Amino acid sequence: MTRTRLSLFDTTLRDGQQTQGVDFSGDDKRKIALALDALGLDYVEGGWPGANPTDSEFFANAPVLKHATFTAFGMTKRAGRSAANDDVLAEVANAGTPAVCLVGKSYDFHVETALGITLDENVANISESIAHLVGLGREALFDAEHFFDGYKANPDYALRCLDAAMEAGARWVVLCDTNGGTLPDEIAEITGAVARRLPGDRLGIHTHNDTETAVAGALAAVDAGARQIQGTLNGLGERCGNANLVSIIPTLLLKEPWASRYEVSVPKDRLPGLSGLSRMLDELLNRAPDRHAPYVGAAAFAHKAGLHASAIIKDPTTYEHIPPEAVGNERVIPMSNQAGRSNLLRRLSEAGISAEKSDPRLSRLLQDVKDKEDRGFSYDSAEASFQLLARAHLGLRRKFFDVERFRVTVERRHNAMKNLVTVSEAVVVVNVDGSRFISASESLDEAGSDQGPVNALSKALSKDLGKYDAAIADMRLVDFKVRILSAGTEAITRVLLESCDGEGRRWTTVGVSANIVDASFQALIDAIDFKLHRDTDR
Ligand SMILES: CC(=O)SCCNC(=O)CCNC(=O)[C@H](O)C(C)(C)COP(=O)(O)OP(=O)(O)OC[C@H]1O[C@@H](n2cnc3c(N)ncnc32)[C@H](O)[C@@H]1OP(=O)(O)O
Numbered sequence: 001m002t003r004t005r006l007s008l009f010d011t012t013l014r015d016g017q018q019t020q021g022v023d024f025s026g027d028d029k030r031k032i033a034l035a036l037d038a039l040g041l042d043y044v045e046g047g048w049p050g051a052n053p054t055d056s057e058f059f060a061n062a063p064v065l066k067h068a069t070f071t072a073f074g075m076t077k078r079a080g081r082s083a084a085n086d087d088v089l090a091e092v093a094n095a096g097t098p099a100v101c102l103v104g105k106s107y108d109f110h111v112e113t114a115l116g117i118t119l120d121e122n123v124a125n126i127s128e129s130i131a132h133l134v135g136l137g138r139e140a141l142f143d144a145e146h147f148f149d150g151y152k153a154n155p156d157y158a159l160r161c162l163d164a165a166m167e168a169g170a171r172w173v174v175l176c177d178t179n180g181g182t183l184p185d186e187i188a189e190i191t192g193a194v195a196r197r198l199p200g201d202r203l204g205i206h207t208h209n210d211t212e213t214a215v216a217g218a219l220a221a222v223d224a225g226a227r228q229i230q231g232t233l234n235g236l237g238e239r240c241g242n243a244n245l246v247s248i249i250p251t252l253l254l255k256e257p258w259a260s261r262y263e264v265s266v267p268k269d270r271l272p273g274l275s276g277l278s279r280m281l282d283e284l285l286n287r288a289p290d291r292h293a294p295y296v297g298a299a300a301f302a303h304k305a306g307l308h309a310s311a312i313i314k315d316p317t318t319y320e321h322i323p324p325e326a327v328g329n330e331r332v333i334p335m336s337n338q339a340g341r342s343n344l345l346r347r348l349s350e351a352g353i354s355a356e357k358s359d360p361r362l363s364r365l366l367q368d369v370k371d372k373e374d375r376g377f378s379y380d381s382a383e384a385s386f387q388l389l390a391r392a393h394l395g396l397r398r399k400f401f402d403v404e405r406f407r408v409t410v411e412r413r414h415n416a417m418k419n420l421v422t423v424s425e426a427v428v429v430v431n432v433d434g435s436r437f438i439s440a441s442e443s444l445d446e447a448g449s450d451q452g453p454v455n456a457l458s459k460a461l462s463k464d465l466g467k468y469d470a471a472i473a474d475m476r477l478v479d480f481k482v483r484i485l486s487a488g489t490e491a492i493t494r495v496l497l498e499s500c501d502g503e504g505r506r507w508t509t510v511g512v513s514a515n516i517v518d519a520s521f522q523a524l525i526d527a528i529d530f531k532l533h534r535d536t537d538r
């Protein structure tokens with residue numbers, strides 16, 4: 001069967017940049033554009049030249065893409081001037097990209113209310129803007145803003161706008177569900193109606209995730225005749241985001257009937273790079289990756305329940321829709337109160353700890369995990385603390401250091417500049433091989449900002465561990481989560497700490513106590529202990 005070619009258009013650097021809280025630097029943009037190109041996307045939209053200095057500079061020093069068509073974004077010209085004399089359009093065209101995508105109105109309400117011009121003027125603006133770009137030798141794309149809402153209100157006018165773009169030479173006209181409120185069945189119905197008028201591969205789809213159906217809407221549009229999908233990495237985008245290409249790409253390559261019906265520019269053998277690409281974007285944005293993201297999330301192949309884990313060990317296809325390696329992810333069998341011996345054995349083997357299934361210590365370990373989870377511990381998240389607990393039960397836990405005592409004080413005082421500051425001070429006394437080390441630290445960073453009591457404790461604890469100083473020198477805390485839980489009639493605090501080392505490895509530890517500082521200290525000790533076990537066992 002001949003497969004139909006779909007075009008993949010990435011707008012992470014434009015619509016993704018419209019996400020609240022996302023602010024790419026020029027360097028971020030370059031890294032992302034090159035990574036998208038390496039994955040094999042057809043188009044990389046870099047932003048809006050002229051809209052802000054970062055985008056202008058990015059286009060002035062454009063990355064050299066090997067495969068993708070580098071695309072600038074802009075809007076149709078304003079009424080009352082020619083396309084050649086519109087300064088906003090001129091900046092977009094002057095970026096010199098091989099392709100330009102222009103957004104334009106296709107909803108009569110928007111033309112009259114947002115632009116305040118006549119319906120005919122808007123059609124002329126679309127037509128003249130696209131013709132201008134084509135005259136400059138550029139490939140032109142037309143993003144028909146609010147197309148679905150416009151079609152429902154006035155189908156003749158919405159179609160007239162598309163026709164104007166097509167007749168002026170647009171390579172693609174893209175139906176945009178700008179407000180994200182159209183559900184997949186309606187997207188399919190309207191896209192189908194348009195596709196019957198515009199056969200061939202010139203119709204695209206651009207969905208937003210306001211009803212959490214952006215991916216489903218994009219796929220429904222393809223089924224109905226759209227041949228280009230616009231989307232973003234990790235579903236970034238205005239408000240609730242755009243269609244997530246990190247979900248769409250593996251669906252098109254691995255799922256039936258999509259894989260047999262359609263062909264995309266991303267080769268299947270590059271899919272294992274997808275999880276890394278998704279995490280790289282989060283890293284650039286300094287965001288914790290979504291653990292539950294389909295395909296690429298750390299929990300996307302985590303099998304928590306005992307029944308699942310037991311079957312997975314016999315055959316992974318029992319509880320997995322695809323092999324995790326296909327998208328560069330990995331299987332995880334977490335430990336928790338939902339676990340049985342199968343989870344336990346699998347988890348131990350992944351940690352490089354061997355044990356016989358009949359070993360009676362395993363039952364005691366399993367019971368201890370369940371008892372501790374009942375008291376608020378969470379070994380499902382805190383894999384490193386689980387490994388230390390398992391080592392303790394199996395007689396494999398080494399004693400690197402002993403904490404004799406610690407003290408933390410929190411003080412609000414005036415500093416030398418007469419400003420009120422809150423400062424925490426911590427003192428920790430540890431024993432290493434019979435030698436006693438006393439360390440003190442305070443919570444102010446180099447800029448004089450208070451980083452809190454746990455930071456002071458962490459610095460004091462890692463300040464002097466004698467012969468282990470070098471082994472923990474590259475360690476840092478990257479995430480700190482606190483949750484108040486109830487255990488019986490008491491409120492207790494659970495602290496989850498995520499640590500990282502110079503090689504980029506991350507691990508999570510847990511502490512539970514009625515006292516937040518004590519809970520944090522337990523998690524800190526586990527974090528250091530885990531690193532020492534791992535690095536000194538290598
Ligand atoms: C659906 C989408 O997501 S489209 C992408 C939207 N992205 C962005 O807006 C991000 C980048 N935008 C910007 O930096 C700025 O809005 C700029 C530089 C483009 C324009 O800035 P300003 O000239 O100050 O205008 P402002 O942002 O206040 O308003 C937009 C103007 O564009 C006009 N406009 C909006 N869409 C169109 C269109 N398709 N064609 C022509 N004009 C349009 C509006 O009517 C408004 O003009 P008015 O104030 O004279 O009514």
Ligand SMILES: CC(=O)C(=O)O
Nearest residue numbers: 103143145146176178
């Ligand atoms: C063009 C665009 O981003 C939209 O209509 O949503």
